[in-house]
Amino acid sequence: xxxxxxxxxxxxxxxxxxxxxxxxxxxxxxxxxxxxxxxxxxxxxxxxxxxxxxxxxxxxxxxxxxxxxxxxxxxxxxxxxxxxxxxxxxxxxxxxxxxxxxxxxxxxxxxxxxxxxxxxxxxxxxxxxxxxxxxxxxxxxxxxxxxxxxxxxxxxxxxxxxxxxxxxxxxxxxxxxxxxxxxxxxxxxxxxxxxxxxxxxxxxxxxxxxxxxxxxxxxxxxxxxxxxxxxxxxxxxxxxxxxxxxxxxxxxxxxxxxxxxxxxxxxxxxxxxxxxxxxxxxxxxxxxxxxxxxxxxxxxxxxxxxxxxxxxxxxxxxxxxxxxxx
Numbered sequence: 001x002x003x004x005x006x007x008x009x010x011x012x013x014x015x016x017x018x019x020x021x022x023x024x025x026x027x028x029x030x031x032x033x034x035x036x037x038x039x040x041x042x043x044x045x046x047x048x049x050x051x052x053x054x055x056x057x058x059x060x061x062x063x064x065x066x067x068x069x070x071x072x073x074x075x076x077x078x079x080x081x082x083x084x085x086x087x088x089x090x091x092x093x094x095x096x097x098x099x100x101x102x103x104x105x106x107x108x109x110x111x112x113x114x115x116x117x118x119x120x121x122x123x124x125x126x127x128x129x130x131x132x133x134x135x136x137x138x139x140x141x142x143x144x145x146x147x148x149x150x151x152x153x154x155x156x157x158x159x160x161x162x163x164x165x166x167x168x169x170x171x172x173x174x175x176x177x178x179x180x181x182x183x184x185x186x187x188x189x190x191x192x193x194x195x196x197x198x199x200x201x202x203x204x205x206x207x208x209x210x211x212x213x214x215x216x217x218x219x220x221x222x223x224x225x226x227x228x229x230x231x232x233x234x235x236x237x238x239x240x241x242x243x244x245x246x247x248x249x250x251x252x253x254x255x256x257x258x259x260x261x262x263x264x265x266x267x268x269x270x271x272x273x274x275x276x277x278x279x280x281x282x283x284x285x286x287x288x289x290x291x292x293x294x295x296x297x298x299x300x301x302x303x304x305x306x307x308x309x310x311x312x313x314x315x316x317x318x319x320x321x322x323x324x325x326x
Contacts, residue, residue, distance in 0.1 A: 021302040025069040030314040035078040036095040046202035048280045050312055055099045062107055068318035072111030074310055075099055079121055086121035090148035097156040104157035114158035116150050117165040125211040127165040139167050146170050147177035154183040164191040166219045172239035190241035193229035193255055196220035199248045199274030229255045248272040253304040260305020269301050271311035291320050
C-alpha cells in the first residue's frame, strides 16, 4: 500500500486528470471604478494596477476585459457631488447609469453588474440615510432610495442588480420595485453575508466612500458570526435573491463552504481590495510568487464552493490560466 496516494501526483497529466476543482475564466467578474468627469484615468495608490476611469476612458479597460474572455464587470460610481440623500445614486444621468449605457452600446455581450449602495454618493459616507440628531443609520427610510437606484440602473441596461448596503429587507424592496417597473427578468446578486471587515480600506480609498463618522458595524455583519450569516443568506433568498455573495473571501471561506452546502443558489465571493493589496505589496517586496499565490487563493475559493469570483486580480488570472501548472 506504500505510495498509494502519491501515485495520483506523479506528473502534471495525472494531477490534471484527478483535480477536484479548477478555476476558469468564466468564473470571474472584474470590478471597475467609474468616476464622473472627462478624460480621467487615475491610478489608485493603495491598489497597484487599478484605476478610476471616467466613462469616456472606460473602453481602454473594457477592451482588455473583452479580449480576456471575462464574462462581466461590476461597476462602482464616484460622483462629482455628494449630498445627505445620496441623490447621485438614483439620478438617471448618474455616472454609473452613463457607464452602463456606454457598455451596452459598445459591448452588448458583456454582463453588467451594478452595485447598489448609497455610501459612494452620501456626504456622510454611510450606506443609508442618517438621522441628524442621533447619527443612527435609518433602515426602512433607506429602502425606497435603494429601490430607485436599482430601477434607474435597470433602465440604463444593467443585467444584474447587486445590493451591498446590508439594510434589512432591501432585497425584497428592490425585487418589488424592479417587478413593478417591468424588469422582472433582471437578476439580483445580493451581498448577503457582508462582514464589517478591515479588508475594505483600499476600496474606500478608491471609491471615496469612507464613513465621515462612526463605522458600519450596526449594519454590516460581525466577523465573529457564522450562523448569523446563514440567516442573512436565507432571508435574502426568501426575499427574491437569485444569487448570493459572501464578502470578503479569504478570511470567510468557512462561511462560503457552509453556504455552498446549505443553499442551491449560485454562490459568489468577493476577493476584496485589502486581500488584493496585501498580495500586491508582498509581491512587490519580493516575498511571494504573485501568480502562484493568486491562483492558490482562487482555487481555495472554488474549493470552498464559490461559483463566481469577483476579483481585482481577474485580468491577471485570465491571462495566467493555462500558461503553466499552479
